[in-house]
Amino acid sequence: MKLRVALTTTDLSSLEHKQTLISSPSGMEIQIENEQRVKTIALLPGQSVRISPDGESMSVFITGHGRFKAARLVAGPRKASDSFFIDSVKRARANGQQRAEYRGHELDVNAAGGKLRLILVLDLEHYLTGVLESEVPASYHIEALKAQAVAARTYALNPRISHEKDNADVCDSYLCCQYFAGHKSVTSARHQQAIEATSGEILKYGTRAILALFSSNAGGYTSNYEDCFSDPKTNIFPPASIPYLKAVPEKLSPAEKNSAGETEARLKEVWHSNNHATFDSWSPHFKWSVHIPAHSLEAHMHHELSLLLKDQETAPFVIPAESGKFGHINKFSVTKRGVSGVAIELTIHTSTGEWQIRKELVIRNAFKNSDIKLARLKSAKIFFEHQHDHLGLLSSLTVKGLGWGHGVGLQQTGAQGMALAGKHYRDILSHYFTNAQIYRIGS
Template sequence: MQHRSGSRLVTFVLMVLLLFSISSTAFANTGDYRVRIGLVTNGESLGFRANANFQLVNLSTGTVISEVKSGEQWQIQKSNDALSIIKNGTQIGIFDSAVAVRQFTGKPVTIYSAESAAIASGSELFAVTDNGTVTNIGSNLNNLNIISSQGMSQISSGSSETGLLTLEGPSGSKRYRGELEFKIDGNGKMLAINVVPVEEYLYGVVPSEMPSSFGHEALKAQALAARTYALRATLAQPNKDYQLVATDASQVYGGFDAESSIVSRAIQETAGEIITYEGKPIDAVFFSSSGGFTENSEEIWRNFFPYLRWKEDPFDANNNHYNWVVNYTADQLTYQVNQGLARLGISQVFSKVNELEEVARTSSGARVRVMKIHGYSDDGGDLTLDISNADSVRIALGLKSSLFNFEQQMDEWGKFSSITITGSGWGHGIGLSQYGARGMAAQGYNYREILEYYYTGIKILPNYGL
């Protein structure tokens, strides 16, 4: 049907408003949260490859530097405070600003002809993207694939194949979804950052953190914990170059190569669900095995969280992390304590440790919360250090858990010679126990019941809490 010229603007505006309304509703219902993971935080020379059609984009100007095609070998090298970009052995430029490698997918956009409700060659076309942006795309239909031509049509150009990027760095090669950004940060370090929708990020996190054999409901519980952790971290520091790293300093993230179809199904079935307390995402910390008790947050670390409270954990019992034994000679204990203190950022060094003294336990009575380490300093003087929370005790002694007892042995001259430590559990002991989730799932509990057991007073909300 032909429109009179005087009605074109009104019709166009109404259509834009309708499309923007639909787009906004869809965004609010699904969320499009993207997370930023620092894969390499101090690189010198990195390589990448693509399995589909990508583009290398200058993030400062928004211009496309080059197409990136399957089979090409690219390198990003640090050149003073700039990025030297090399394609198949030939340098194509040096850039002061950050660059991104993004897949050229030709994501469908809604188009509208000002001349006709039907799309025809020669018509003046307008594109309305999924965020409501309107662009006049002229009348060139070359390389456009018209998906529908009834009133409002969709067009796409390029490949719809799910693209993967292989990053070649100091720890080997791994494939990732999403895009890669490269930049020199304010400290002169070269960064490689994976920017990816949070749900796709979880595909590489959950199987890296929990075996698929732990049961479907346990995997769903882990998915919510990991999603909530990532969202909270992203919201807490939105202006940082990245909010997460790929190691257990955040959550272990193995990228595409870690994915499992069994685990992905658990993620998809809980898409957008997060754990909240008083309407805000919780610090959804988790660990491997409780040893029979979880703990209050302030006794393991320092901060009080009302949803991280201690409780007995009968569901966690397992043969992998219960009833372990560690034996140290005096020299081995001295070495281990010095290593642990360095990890904790404590500069003192023992020339010899000659006694451990338990001072206090956590509220559950299970874990050692405060311990004194007695011995001698490098200059031969007496040295005593107070280790003042349970996780620091675990790290200082190099143990799987701070849930332990110990017995010290003396030699024939009454001097400390060795120590036997017996304990249970693996990890800090706050929040979700992964082996406990496995046990609850095996007994028929669903993921909501699992999470409500390990996190006190929480609510599970859909749509990322919107």
């Protein structure tokens, strides 16, 4: 089964590329399509292809061959083991940002509106190797890797946001779909083993592939889908609930009773406890804190909220004070939480009235602050400690939180904890995806 994977820019946020440069140490076959004619050029090792948009078509320059006009360009390897580089896209590797490397598949390039679109065409199982290499360490227990393989395969078939309009099935960014940073030059044997042992297996609820969301660490309690996401088609929040994406606690001992729900008091208790044992509490991302001086907090938050209000995706989730002004911050309070403790609504009490922010990712993004190099809070499972000066005014804020990511569905560190406790990948998947069943594709 072939999958079309749209490549994002280096910051993982856009599918529109200004230009691109492709090269391969082993050579490639390049097909240039223009007005129904196809020209095939063998690219030798050391030669490269530079592509720039030219209105609705492209200008292609190939070393040793010259310049061509193209409506579409398809670059393919000569052998399945050959890799190629896209020099214009950088991806994080162990030793820092490097040019993106892909192996054994085709690259389909076309232009629209003066921008390029880059789409990889590859086998689903081959794509999964890249996803697992990008998403989970090979040192993880094989049962945790197998659970991730089934979730990632299912996600590829049913992503949360449809990429039909982009002429693709998924994109390669974890900000939207699941992370696919290309292939390592040597495939990890354990990742490969996890994919082969679960070959073709996906999760279904009823007759349909499920929305197999996953994140890194859920801070002791996964979250309900409707507490974190808006409807992908209408942007309505909260959306209809999804029966298999239910909040589940992460207790190690099955004899221990589940708490009725983690309220703020419970979050604080978990954060401050040194012996709170859950499947995911071994992770360094289980708990964290951020300290922000009030002057920096006010300036950056005011700026971020104005940006969030300008973006039509996020604007409905930022409700300004009646005065419309963002005054001095007095305090923060979470005015609505999900059963897991995740903040659904945050109220900012300012000298000019109360501002409200709703929805997990919007709340996290509101705290973006370059002074402390913070892109967003690690999660929205948060509570606050306010520090005041001698006049009683806010002098700084400490945000304390549990987990990393949205915490809906499978969590990778929890899957690892369950696998180490002797759980099979099928047990792990049924823990995170309530009542979903494993099927083989096509059955």
